[in-house]
Amino acid sequence: MPIFLWQAEKKKGETKKGEIDAADEAAVRGQLRRQGYKSITVKKKPKDLFENIPFLQQKVSEKDVVVFARIFATMINAGLPLIQCLDLLGRQEQNKTFAKVIGSIKEDIEGGSTLTDALRKYPKIFDELFVNLVAAGESGGILDVILQRLSGYMEKSMKLKSKVKGAMTYPISVLVISIGVVAVLLLKVIPVFQTMFEGMGSALPGPTQFLVDASQFAQDYFLYMVVGLVALFYGFKRYYATEKGTLVIDALILKSPVFGPLLKKVAVAKFTRTLSTMMSSGVPIMEGLGIVSKTAGNKIIEIALMKTRQSISEGKTIAEPLMETDIFPAMVVQMIAVGEATGALDTMLSKIADFYDDEVDAAVNAMTALLEPFMMVFLGGVVGGMIIAMYLPIFQMAAAAG
Secondary structure, three states: OOEEEEEEEEEOOEEEEEEEEOOOHHHHHHHHHHOOOEEEEEEEOOOOOOOOOHHHOOOOOHHHHHHHHHHHHHHHHOOOOHHHHHHHHHHHOOOHHHHHHHHHHHHHHHOOOOHHHHHHOOOOOOOHHHHHHHHHHHHHOOHHHHHHHHHHHHHHHHHHHHHHHHHHHHHHHHHHHHHHHHHHHHHHHHHHHHHHHHOOOOOOOHHHHHHHHHHHHHHHHHHHHHHHHHHHHHHHHHHHHOHHHHHHHHHHHHHOOOHHHHHHHHHHHHHHHHHHHHHHOOOOHHHHHHHHHHOOOOHHHHHHHHHHHHHHHOOOOOHHHHHOOOOOOHHHHHHHHHHHHHOOHHHHHHHHHHHHHHHHHHHHHHHHHHHHHHHHHHHHHHHHHHHHHHHHHHHHHHHHHO
């Protein structure tokens, strides 16, 4: 439905303006007159020149979806009809891309579609977990409760991701700075020293000669090195996209000495939080495990969870196959077993998730404390070593002159 821009008077001297979705200009004027407006000016909103170019469109973030779910839940709980809720949400949404999506969902529901089917058309915005929980809420008549749980779950999930990103940011930043400093020294600083050394007429010390040769190599083959790095990155992405590559790299990540233990704790927190949310919302455990495995973010963990799902379908408890995965600690498995035995598995999973959220916090702090001195020594060692190597000939000259 096209959008029209309007401007009108409600009281003498009081001008208001806005936007309306309507079939045509006459419909807009009729709607405004019924609301008591006069001196009405209406024109069709011009199209965005870039609206059909996907990569130029504003992205819909996880935070946008969280806010959407929370406000949507509040509106439904207040007794507003579904169509009215979506209409209000679409009008107040600042993200233009998301506003269009909400408008399309509203139109689908007006055409007889369910909210679940309408959301399913946008898998990049509403993932399988979101859609399945909404389906459970629609069928159970507790959509407001489900949306409230979803927003709470997504907020905690976002905090978990931000912790991991924060842990990764520091070492990556130091590494990038190190590469930049080394590149500047090799390409700009050392050539100046090289010109000075050529006039000395004596053999250079080993470390200095190595740096001069490295600088010359970098100057001669800089473009080839850049192309090689791009090709290496592209090759890595292509390999990781294959099934074998995903298995190999994900296994190496989990076995890495620093990041491996942290990622295992993140996996436990995410698994228990997601499955708890799904079970407490009425999603069957088999369906829940299928969805949780797809959102694990690591192929090794996904395979382990799918094996667990298969074992449960053969009559085993959830704790038995989890014990065999070597990913979930014995304490976690035992607590899950207790939850199964007492019939309060969703509550137990939530408690485990809360505990592992704190564990991730502690692991991130410990890792940062471990990496900070190591990275500083690394940066200082590389840059300091290069500077000392460049000044060695000057020290030798001073010693000879003395």
